[in-house]
Amino acid sequence: MIEEKGILFILSGPSGVGKGTVRKELFDRKTDLKYxxxxxxxxxxxxxxxxxxxxxxxxxxxxxxxxxxxxxxxxxxxxxxxxxxxxxxxxxxxxxYDVFLEIEVQGALQVKKNFPEGVFIFLFPPSLEELKNRIVNRGTESEELILNRLKEARKEIELMDAYDYVVVNDDIDHAVTKIQSIIQSEHCKRERIAKQYKKILEDDIL
Amino acid sequence: MIEEKGILFILSGPSGVGKGTVRKELFDRKTDLKYxxxxxxxxxxxxxxxxxxxxxxxxxxxxxxxxxxxxxxxxxxxxxxxxxxxxxxxxxxxxxYDVFLEIEVQGALQVKKNFPEGVFIFLFPPSLEELKNRIVNRGTESEELILNRLKEARKEIELMDAYDYVVVNDDIDHAVTKIQSIIQSEHCKRERIAKQYKKILEDDIL
Structure with a gap:
């Protein structure tokens, strides 16, 4: 009855925040989403x-x-x-279909410029301390590189204002459930659907 | 860590659409919501x-x-x-706490004027035919009253543009799940929470 276009969702956030893990869990749960x-x-x-x-x-x-x-x-x-x-x-x-894009902050800002009707979700670390731990625990980077990545992360967090939503990745399950809620609620946004819904007023029953 | 104020959610829609039933089911599921x-x-x-x-x-x-x-x-x-x-x-x-208000369309428009930061959800009938059936099935109203209420409902649907979200009440469970998603995703809105989240940048670890 109601024809709906899909929505482009962009998941981004500082490196080390867990974008890939969250995306993987989301796709395990939600198979109608297109990557x-x-x-x-x-x-x-x-x-x-x-x-x-x-x-x-x-x-x-x-x-x-x-x-x-x-x-x-x-x-x-x-x-x-x-x-x-x-x-x-x-x-x-x-x-x-909804399309899902998981991407670095700089790329997300380019998408925002070229496709402002997308829905931009910023994945947020529970704390800088925790972000540092996660980068350190990858075990592949020198102290200096870690410090650089943390400085970069700070700058990226300051770019948060370009985003529509902020989701804390304190727990994968919570974060993914929140993203699923965002996806569902965006489909209920009045400005997306009011025009089609008002078509039922054309029903000839009065 | 993050202190958050509650959000006022307003559920409204034409009479006969099932606001009361949806509200009841929502409160059965979500007990941290205040009526x-x-x-x-x-x-x-x-x-x-x-x-x-x-x-x-x-x-x-x-x-x-x-x-x-x-x-x-x-x-x-x-x-x-x-x-x-x-x-x-x-x-x-x-x-x-989040506060939930279930109310007629005219009342919702007054709330919108006095509390524009509320989140306004319009409960939508699956069709005018179905809305008519629901009003008829209450069995308490004359043919003329039913016709009047349907005309009223049409006018109310045209007021939908004042709302943030539209949820079709084709199925109570679906409708309530969508409202729960709206509640959760509104708490992830960047403009509500970015200021508090940026406080983690003050962590003195760099």
Whole structure:
């Protein structure tokens, strides 16, 4: 009866906050959500599939898409481009699916600029102390790198004002339940649905 | 760690849509929610308690509160006033509890004027046909009264634009779950909580 477009949800937050773990648990629970497939210029690896793991493009193709503003965000790592193609997101939303994007803060700010109608969720550490512990416990980084990442995290937390929601990741289950609530309640927002709902007033029963 | 004020939620919608049933089920599930206690000038009845069922006031007291704008909304029925005292709502919110108000559309619009920071939820009938069936099935009203109530309902649906959320009452369980999601997600709204959350940046660990 009510036709609804999907919504683009963007999960972001400082590194070490647990975005990947939260996203994984969310997808384990909520299977009707579509994960945004990234585009890359890196070579396809054995076992990967074009349009499943990534959309694989040449450097020239990627740069042409950048010029045409066909990426919601992109970045360059180790000589390769990675980005979020607008077309896949818009097609999937038009089919009525919600799309979920888990991304670093800088990328999220680019998406905000290019797709302001997205719903931006900031995953927040329970404390800076705890964030430090999590980075330290990965065990792969020097004291200096850890300090740099914490300084970076502070700066990123200050960018929180661009976001619609803030979810504390004090507990994976709580955080994922809150994100599920955000997804459900966004579909109840009056400005999204009032127009379609008012169509029932055209029912010819009076 | 994070101190949070409560939020005032207002559930409204056309008569016959099932506001009372939804509110009852919500309170059965969610016991930390406080129901807004109304004020009235009607006599206290056996078994009722002041400050539990209603706040009981004289006509003069009530009219004095109206003049001082101390009611979020009020109406007169059969020579008695009924209204929502601002003080009780604000005290309960300050204690950190969410307050829930279930009310007719006209009353909700008054609350919107006096307390715009409330979260307004419009309960929507699955169809006008279904709304008619529900009113008819109460079995207490004449054909003419039913027609009037349906016309009223149409007008009320057109007032939907003052609301933040729209929830279809196609199924009590679904509707209540959506309202619970709205309550939870509103507590994650960045503009409500960013200021307190940024306090963790004052942690002296860097």
């Amino acid at each position: 945004s497939i990234s585009m890359t210029t890196r070579d396809i690896r054995p076992g990967e599939k074009d349009g499943v793991d990534y959309f694989y493009k040449s450097k020239e193709e990627f740069e042409s898409l950048i010029k045409q503003n066909k990426l919601l965000e992109y970045a360059q790592f180790v000589n390769n481009y990675y980005g979020t193609p607008r077309e896949y997101v818009e097609k999937t939303l038009a089919e009525g | 807004s206690i109304s004020m009235t000038t009607r006599d206290i009845r056996p078994g009722e308690k002041d400050g539990v069922d209603y706040f009981y006031k004289s006509k003069e007291e009530f009219e004095s509160l109206i003049k001082q704008n101390k009611l979020l909304e009020y109406a007169q029925f059969v020579n008695n006033y009924y209204g929502t005292p601002r003080e009780y709502v604000e005290k309960t919110l300050a204690e950190g």
